[in-house]
Amino acid sequence: MSDQKAKVEMDDLVAPTAGLSGGVRSSSKHDSGPKHVAGEAVYIDDIIEPYGTLHLAPGAANIAHGKIKKMDLSKVRSAPGVVCVLTADDVPGVNDVSPAHTHDDPVLPDGIVQFYGQPVFCVAAETRAQARAATKLAEIEYEELPAVLSIDAALEKQQFVAPPHVMKQGDAKSALAKAKHRHAGRMEIGGQDHFYLEGQITFAIPQEDGDVLLHCSTQHPSEVQHNIANVLGRPANAVTVEVRRMGGGFGGKETQASQWAALAAIVAVKTGRPAKFRLDRDDDMVMTGKRHDFIVDYDVGFDDDGRICGLDIQYAANCGFSADLSAAIADRAMFHTDNAYYLGDVEIRSYRCKTNLVSNTAFRGFGGPQGMVAIERIIDEIAMTIGRDPMDVRIANYYGTTDRNTTPYHMLVEDNVLPELTDDIIKASDYRKRRAEIDAFNAQSPVLKKGLSLTPVKFGISFTTTFLNQAGALIHIYQDGSVHLNHGGTEMGQGLFIKVAQVVAEEFQIDLDQIKITATNTGKVPNTSATAASSGADMNGMAARDAAMTIKNRLIEFAAEKYGVAEVLVRFVPGKIIVGDVAELAFADLIKQAYLARVSLSATGYYATPKIHYDRETASGRPFYYFAYGMACSEVLIDTLTGENKVTRVDIIHDVGRSLNPAIDRGQIEGGFIQGMGWLTSEELWWDGKGNLRTHAPSTYKIPACSDRPDDFRLELWSSGRNVEKTIHRSKAVGEPPLMLAISVHRAIADAVASVAGHKVVPNLDTPATPEAVLYAVADVAKRMIEQSGQPVSVAGE
Incomplete structure (x- = not known):
């Protein structure tokens, strides 16, 4: 690219332009803030339920470890309002929702219970109350096995979920032996429940050809998509996951939304009816993982x-x-x-x-x-x-x-x-x-x-995990100059959406209210990483900027050619574009002209974090x-x-x-x-x-x-x-x-x-x-x- 061109590059991180309303470094309010205060923010449980929606409830084990000798669910199936009951035998594909493909996280256990409260079956009924009541009618017989309930007991038995790991620098043993002072001790660090205000929830809506749309409270829509596709025995393109906002996540919805999404998806596909799985607070705390102690x-x-x-x-x-x-x-x-x-x-x-x-x-x-x-x-x-x-x-x-x-x-x-x-x-x-x-x-x-x-x-x-450090984005500009923004990050109250929108507003020098922030959707931006590791704004902001720059450079090239000036003379300033001393256009006017000239006003963006590697x-x-x-x-x-x-x-x-x-x-x-x-x-x-x-x-x-x-x-x-x-x-x-x-x-x-x-x-x-x-x-x-x-x-x- 010649020095005469004004096209922007990724390392061109200049200071924001003064006078822009809602650009970067301004304290713009959270995009959902007024809706939160007014109670108008739509969470998954607020989505209007279509006629025939089924409600799910889990049936839990009352032992920490054991074999299921007999499970009689006849009374459950005949309970009022019950439409179907799922066990491990009803999983059509792979009975696993483990995030690392370790195949140790079953949707429902196949014969072995591994913790107190583990869901062993699932009820779908006309109402949530009917589903919950029916779970109490199960007759299950167990053969209890020894349970390991503490870290010390696991260490004694050498029982691990992954191999031990060692990290070292120099010779610690020799250094300790030579030290003038020495102190030894032990510390016990407790866990922590996520206690998000919105519990685990998925609303599954059946589509044509056995496909399914999942409104899921998850920090990792792509992982839910791929896991549920495997559970259903379908390709990933048969499952679409959408997340507009979560009522908190804190990591608890990075991997553990998949189990509930899988059960809702199975019911939706099996019955052809919408299915909602919303965990009760007590069940959520018992059945979902926490910070490691x-x-x-x-x-x-x-x-x-x-x-x-x-x-x-x-x-x-x-x-x-x-x-x-x-x-x-x-x-x-x-x-x-x-x-x-x-x-x-x-x-x-x-x-x-x-x-x-x-x-x-x-x-x-x-x-x-x-x-x-x-x-x-x-x-x-x-x-x-x-x-x-x-x-x-x-x-x-x-x-x-x-x-x-x-x-x-x-x-x-x-x-x-x-x-x-x-x-x-x-x-x-x-x-x-x-x-x-x-x-x-x-x-x-x-x-x-x-x-x-x-x-x-x-x-x-x-x-x-290096490969997770990537993100994508999608931007459309419509003929009237309004902008549609989508990216792979999820909003859980932390303000990611407004920050990424500010980045786009800064790039186009437009006001924030011209940008429509849309729900994260695996059908728009694929193969995304979880919104986690504090990387949401870093990665999705860069991806969105990349998409915006692609469109912006097309607009610069178009304006320069149309008005006969050098590209370096085309400048985006708050609310308008200055084309040398020839023209001064409102953003919407330039967009309309570009559309009529058949300039593409849509672009994807991508970003991969540089420099990182780990052996x-x-x-x-x-x-x-x-x-x-x-x-x-x-x-x-x-x-x-x-x-x-x-x-x-x-x-x-x-x-x-x-x-x-x-x-x-x-x-x-x-x-x-x-x-x-x-x-x-x-x-x-x-x-x-x-x-x-x-x-x-x-x-x-x-x-x-x-x-x-x-x-x-x-x-x-x-x-x-x-x-x-x-x-x-x-x-x-x-x-x-x-x-x-x-x-x-x-x-x-x-x-x-x-x-x-x-x-x-x-x-x-x-x-x-x-x-x-x-x-x-x-x-x-x-x-x-x-x-x-x-x-x-x-x-x-x-």
């Missing part, structure tokens, strides 16, 4: 400054009964063992444990939070061991710029901004002064104790395109009599690069932080000795309430942020990284607990730090301090 064992060596010189760390993840995405999730925990720190000689081992519990799955952060909360606990324990401020130990261990900059997976950290971010947040939060004030408060307060912690986030952006055999490469960074300083107050805790203040500075939409990004940071806080403090999952989940409703499972939000919540988007990589308008991903900012809350609670013994005893505080856990940790710290010193500790109630 982990056990972490570690041995760390360090010097007098707290600088790590050797680390041996072992992760054991509770994967549940099937592989799902556990291998990649456990890998991601390993990738984020370092968080912000150069670990030097390190060995990381990971075990992916198979248990007779529901199969765990993706959750915001995808294993990264588990790795990061472990290393932050280790840093705090190092600081306590040598009597240093934890913040100083963190700074001492930060990655360097010219050395000490290689990760345990042998990737260079080239974009580290944490030193600057740290300086900014220490000043903004007044960390040093408040640390002294909190120490003084704790010294004179026997019951209430304060804690303070400042923790960093360095989170890798990209799917660690899993050697555990080395560049799995991430770049890193997202952030810092959070949290202050908490605990009651040593009850264990209750409250976050009283939080300061956050987060790097979003050059934000596409500051308002959307702020909302994601605030929401992610609160969700992470819930994981680490109140959201406790509990199974009884039979493997039955007892915390399966909001009455027993406690997500954060509005009152849990810190009264003093200070948030800044880092003003110096700019992505060094050529991402869409130099922005950075913001979906997952903010969740890990909440690690500062957990560490602040641990800091408050440690103050009971003057920070001379390392508290054994696991996650979640519920009031019971905090109370036990306080009592344990006091007890161990007495044992060490022989002196009583001043703790209320002791």
